Structures are given as C-alpha cells and as structure tokens.
Amino acid sequence: MTKPLVELTSAVIEALPAQLGVYEIVDDTGTTVKIGYAGGNEPFGMRTALVRELGPDRETEHALRFRHELTHGYLTRSQELLMIYQADHGQLPSGNARHEGTLGRLSPLPEAGGN
Template sequence: MALRLRLDKPWQPLTAETAARLPGQLGVYQVADSRGTIVYIGQAGARSPFGLRSELQREVAERPPGHQFRVEINQQYRTRWFELLMVHQADHGSLPADNARNPPPNLGRLSPS
C-alpha cells in the first residue's frame, strides 16, 4: 500500500452552509481560490472549539466568495499539517501565500515522489 502524502479529496465550495455541515473533529484543511490554487493550509486542533467546523466557519467569514476547501479528519493534525506544508513547498517551491505570511518555525524538507 502506497503512502499518500498529498490531500486529494474533492474540493467543496467555501460557504457558510458547507462549513456548518462539517464535523466538530480534529484535522487539517486546505483552502484554494476559484482556480484551485491552494492559498492556505490549516489545522483544527485542540484549541478549535468545534474542530474543523469552527476553523472553516472562520475562513468563510475572512475570505471573499469563490474560495473552496477540502478537509481530512486526523487525530495527528499537527504532524499532518507540517507534512502538507512540506509537500506543498516541495511541489511548488514555496508555501501557500497565506501560510508564507506567518510560516511555522523549523519546517523541515520533504522530497515526495
């Protein structure tokens, strides 16, 4: 079985309705613009009151219409968040635009195939 590093779930429209249907579980998520360019990779951790639902509701409030998202429920959300950031950096040569404004400290390097 091959290890899947990239988050490849289908995109959903970033709206109040879709965010409200998300579970209150821990995990990671990606936000993309209308063209599918990932602009942010986030995590819903222990400080998110309602997990992924809270984080995506915040994203809806902060972003203009037309964005999309995808999520992955994951109890090891912090490790998975770092992994997704490193994969994006390896694939594109940089972090997503909104992560680059406040990069996590000591992000390692990953060479996915």
Template structure:
C-alpha cells in the same frame, strides 16, 4: 498511502461547513484560480473543530473559495506534512502561510 490530500474540493460556504463535525484535522483552502492559498488545522483548542476553523476562514476570505479537509487526530504532523508537500511541489508555501508557518523539514514526495 499518498502524502497529498486527495479529498474532493467543496465550495467554502455556510451550507457545506454546517455539515462538518467538531473534529480535529487539517484543511486546505483554494481560491477561484485553483491555487491553494492556505493550509490549516483544527486542534484540541479549536472551538468547534474543523467547522469552527472553516467558518473563520469563510469570514476572513469571503465567498469564491473552495476547501477540503481530513479528520486526523495527528493534525499537527499532517499539517506540517501538507506544507512540506506544497513547498516541494511548487517551491513555496501557500500565500497565507508564508508569515506564520512552523519550522519545516524537507520532503520529497514521489
């Protein structure tokens, strides 16, 4: 199993978000330059799960972004793992995670 998210990217739009369920999981948001700008999660307290979190991201960022997500009940572990992979690959956290990221360890993905 790879530690990087491998799901395909989809346009961050109301139509694509509407098809998501109210599941717990993790997601990545990418800008039009194909840079990951945010990695987030939908936890047990998230209203409408992944759908609700991505609707919030659409409201915050507007159109012109893409997303991908994974349903995962171990969302907090997976969230931290994705942040560590991003940091290992690019040397920094995504732009919108820099001020609010949890304490992270180091990961050396192969």
C-alpha cells in the same frame, strides 16, 4: 489531500462533524492559498476553523473551495502537507507565509540500487 473540493460556504461548514483535522483552501484559479488545521483549541473543531476562514479577519481573500481530512494527528499532518507543497512548488501557499523557514524539507528517496 485527495478529497474533492467543495464550496466554502456556511451551509457546507455547518454540515461538517465537530472533529479535529486539516484543510486546504483553494481560490477560483485552483491555486492553494492556505493549508491549515483545526486543533484542540477549536471548540467545534473543523467547523470553528473554517468559519474563521470566512470571517472578516480571514487571511485569504479569495477562498472559494476547500477539502479536509479528519485526523487526531492534525499538527503533524498539516506540517507534512506544507512540506509536500513546498517541495512541489518551491514556496508555501500565500496564507502560510508565517511558516516560511520553520519547516523541514522533504528530500527524494534514493533510487533503488543506487548509493
């Protein structure tokens, strides 16, 4: 994701559209702690999913900033983002530990002219 990070607050969440999409939550050190999605079961889309991240049962303790993408292909895009993160960092974000072993792996493209 390339959008700028914004504070994860109730006021910011309320201003979001009630649409489907994916989000990335980042802690105060800039480390991605969770990549998630707002799917069809979320009554108010992105708003519902991010309010849950602020709630008492949240999976991440130090969630301070986030960015999001609105997309109807939220499940595919979230899996793609998790695979990219895993390829770049060798592991999944701490808030996505339950996905360990369930994702495919990205492999680099062969070099041009190589066999």
